[in-house]
Amino acid sequence: MSAPERDPAWLGRVFWAGAALALLWPLFVATEFRPWVLFDVQSRGPTMAFLSAFLPPAVGADFLLMVARETWRTVAIATVGITLALVIAIPATLMSTRALSISALSGRMAPLPALLRHLLRWTLIVLRSIPELVWALIFVRVVGLGPTAGVLAIALTYGGMLGKVYGEILESGEEHATHTLLANGSGRLQAFCYALLPQNAAELTSYTVYRWECAIRSSVVLGFVGAGGLGQQLDNSTKMFAGGEVATMLLVFIALVALADRTSAWLRRGLA
Amino acid sequence: MNHKRQAANVPYKLPPPLFDARCKACWFAVGLLLLVLASFWSLDLQWRAFLSMEAAASMARFVGEFFPPDLSGPFVRKVLAGAAETLAMSALGTLLAAGAGLLLALPASRTHAGDRAWARAPTRLLLNALRAVPELVWAALLLISAGLGPLAGTLALALHTTGVLGRLFAEAVENAPPGPGFALRAQGVAAGRVFLYATLPQVLPQLMSYTLYRWENNIRAAAILGVVGAGGLGQLLAFHMGLFQMGKTATVLAAMLLLVALVDALSYAARRVMTR
DSSP states (O other): OOOOSSOTTHHHHHHHHHHHHHHHHHHHHHTTOOGGGGGSHHHHHHHHHHHHTTSSOOOOHHHHHHHHHHHHHHHHHHHHHHHHHHHHHHHHHHHHOGGGOSGGGGSSOOHHHHHHHHHHHHHHHHHHHSOHHHHHHHHHHHHOSSHHHHHHHHHHHHHHHHHHHHHHHHHHSOOHHHHHHHHTTOOHHHHIIIIIHHHHHHHHHHHHHHHHHHHHHHHHHHGGGTOOSHHHHHHHHHHTTOHHHHHHHHHHHHHHHHHHHHHHHHHHHHHO | OOSSSOOSSTTSOOOOOSOOTTOHHHHHHHHHHHHHHHHHHHSOOOHHHHHSHHHHHHHHHHHHHTOSOOOOHHHHHHHHHHHHHHHHHHHHHHHHHHHHHHHHHTTTSOOSTTOOOTTHHHHHHHHHHHHHSOHHHHHHHHHHHHOSSHHHHHHHHHHHHHHHHHHHHHHHHHHSOSHHHHHHHHTTOOHHHHIIIIIHHHHHHHHHHHHHHHHHHHHHHHHHHGGGTOSHHHHHHHHHHHTTOHHHHHHHHHHHHHHHHHHHHHHHHHHHHHHO
């Protein structure tokens, strides 16, 4: 017996594909999806000029020096941002984690600490849910163009993220040791340092390293609204149609992201 | 072996000395500290300007200008249209990326032991490059050929997400149980049909869940993508903020936060329902 020549479910598949296309039509309209404008005469000229300028990438000594400086600034903005985010996240986690509640040892948490913990949690969620780009747009208005706006934007958004996830990590673990210490009269900070932290240190560090990697990526994006670093130069070169410079910076950026990716993967493997 | 430092209770060891030239973690900690210090030192951070009374006053004025938000009928309709555009951009971008990702995942995966998979390395390189460049950078580059508007944003989302999904799809295809594919291949069925009738049905649920997860991410990304001019709520935000129309900016910001919160809540609820 041989296999049937045609797919037995052929008719049904064609019908559902057609129905999906009909349902998707409004999406195409709403996003003005007309890919052929990419190829019409008006946009072909500048596109081809821009793309052909990609080769060769710009490699002037001055330019490369500038790219190196801006790359370092990108990394520095991410690093300072994460450091300040830790300054927000660590106290917020210590105050908001349920694992360190003394009143919760005997059943229910007292109403006042419970309220405080909920308020802190909501603050962290609000901090986290405003995208860093929006924070950067606001801070650029207040402190002017430059790295300060980028650092503050990363610090606030990532502070919220780290605080929330740290709390979840601390509460998901085994609580026996912490509760024993607390029940025997040790302070909250002691219980944290001798029970909660050693249990969860690897996971906490690994998450922090992962977020540092994300911060490098987002500090490039923040440059587009004027927060300094590689993104700002990329934006300038794109606006001046300097294809060669854009090509060099894209390559540097891809290499930087790959390097951060490797470093973070290596560190996390070491911690696991 | 250091004979001077010996524990009194022999089976136990002394804790290691605090600093040891061969301790990797110590060197790493020192390096980390240097990185942080160098970062603080090299950036000209204007703490004085930021922490001054003047900055606090300007921040307060800035936030004060947000109130009252512009809630007039026509503007709210415009914001709603922007939100709908954001949703449409994210949905279409994700859909295109799922298609392109699946197409690229085929050459990027080694499906059976005898597969030479000569295109695996170059395709993975392409996927990594697509993934490494963020949506916003793709959008800024695409503006040159696609012009201002949601098309650039949709394509930018599609390019970045293709990189992400392509890689995830390739992993899923490579990790699929090989049995059914082997049975078909032993019968002499060609590679394309083996994929369609053996591998794809097995990995489809996983591919769907990856795609939905990326869609959720992309709604968040699409909301801010417009800041460079690529359509949706972000474009409204950048436009009105540029004109210092703070009341309107506040409305757009509120719509953005609502959209993100809504997506978060829905995905949380969906996950609760599905994992229960």
